[in-house]
Amino acid sequence: MDAVVKKIVIEVKKGNQQAFSELVELYKDKVYQIAYRMLGNVHEAQDVAQEAFLRAYVNIESYDTNRKFSTWLFRIATNLAIDRIRKKKPDFHLEDKVAGTEDLDYYSQFATEDKLPEEKVVQYETQDWVQKEIMALPPKYRSAIILKYIEDLSLKEISNILNLPVATVKTRIHRGREALRKRLRET
């Protein structure tokens, strides 16, 4: 796998733009998943995931082929997602009650929009309560939890992606799952 990826990256570095599509195919689901789990919104996830690949392409010269490509790519994606979260500073939460209603939250509002069939499936995910709980975590714990439990990465890889010492990653995972435990206990 790594040897195959390295070969493709070298092709891209030589100027073979078409070869880049193979990298996108290989990693699109994982990058999209990171973005979606961080942002909890399909449109923003698509935006951020695409932007991550565009940045990777534009900056491919700065990627060191001796390191793992996915680590480099996931770092770009994670940073973009965190930037997006910082910028948006929501003034309401999806679980807040819609003004003037008794029991409608903002999730129920999304469901009434007309979506393409494909988006509907993901829409269901938006309402998925696991995602809701993940979204309730502060972003720095959220990224560590997503990379560990959903992407199933090692602590070393997570530390490289987040550019943090392994000990800090561990602390974030501990605090993240402690926060999740407290919330899940109430359900």
Add this chain to the structure above:
Amino acid sequence: MACKKDYAEQIHHYLDEELTLLERKRFESHIQKCSACHAHVRELRKTEAIVQSASHIKAPANFTDNVMSQLPKQSQKARYKN
């Protein structure tokens, strides 16, 4: 009832299998007696299982084409390199 001793940190190291054999034995004999810590471990394991069970989602079907269509246009010179 909450546990008087503070095992909050150790619970996580236990979960991650980072305790020495002796520490682990001590911790395990503690949770046999302490229902609060026992419940804490069980809840954390359940939390991990729930997060891991989050379904894996896929990128939209047109994703690769969208990315490729947004890449900067290649110059003649770049194409010559091939």
